[in-house]
Amino acid sequence: MTETPAPPGYGDEKEAYLKRLRRIEGQARGLQRMVAEDQYCIDILTQVSAMTKALQAVALGLLDDHLAHCVVDAAAAGDDAAAREKLAEASAAITRLVRS
Template identity: 80%
Template sequence: MDEHEHGYLAAHKKDEYLKRLRRIEGQARGLQRMVEEEQYCIDILTQVSAMTKALQSVALGLLDDHLGHCVVDAAKAGGPDAEIKLKEASDAIGRLVRS
């Protein structure tokens, strides 16, 4: 696998993302419990909002890493791969904005 294509996350970054995603996973389980226990709707919505923000934070970090590595490397190398990487980033930004 070409390191410029995939797998560019440094080990510490990967560990940070996994740690954050595990926390989000715990939040999701907490939300399930809240619903099962029929807790107050506003409290559940507050936790949904916190989980959404946590996911957005992960997404923005990954996007920043993608721009800083994949897109920059492809732009330096030139050729059609640069346009592909820019389009991927643009599409990802569009999805984040719509979510």
């Protein structure tokens, strides 16, 4: 018998995340256009910064959802090993975010 995987912790916010990611995709296309059109370096860097902040906001939201749902649900189920695994995943994600 196969176990049905739990829905992702971001399930309630899925459409909002998709909307944000589509906006970020548009920003990336805009950056490509700026470079292709030989725009001023500082203007491009300003847009890169805005896109970076937008991606960070998505990452932080997903991390918050992971902690609030995946980690909490594993702990509430009384499965210490699963809770530790979910917490380790979150810690590794935080490390990657801080290093980027």
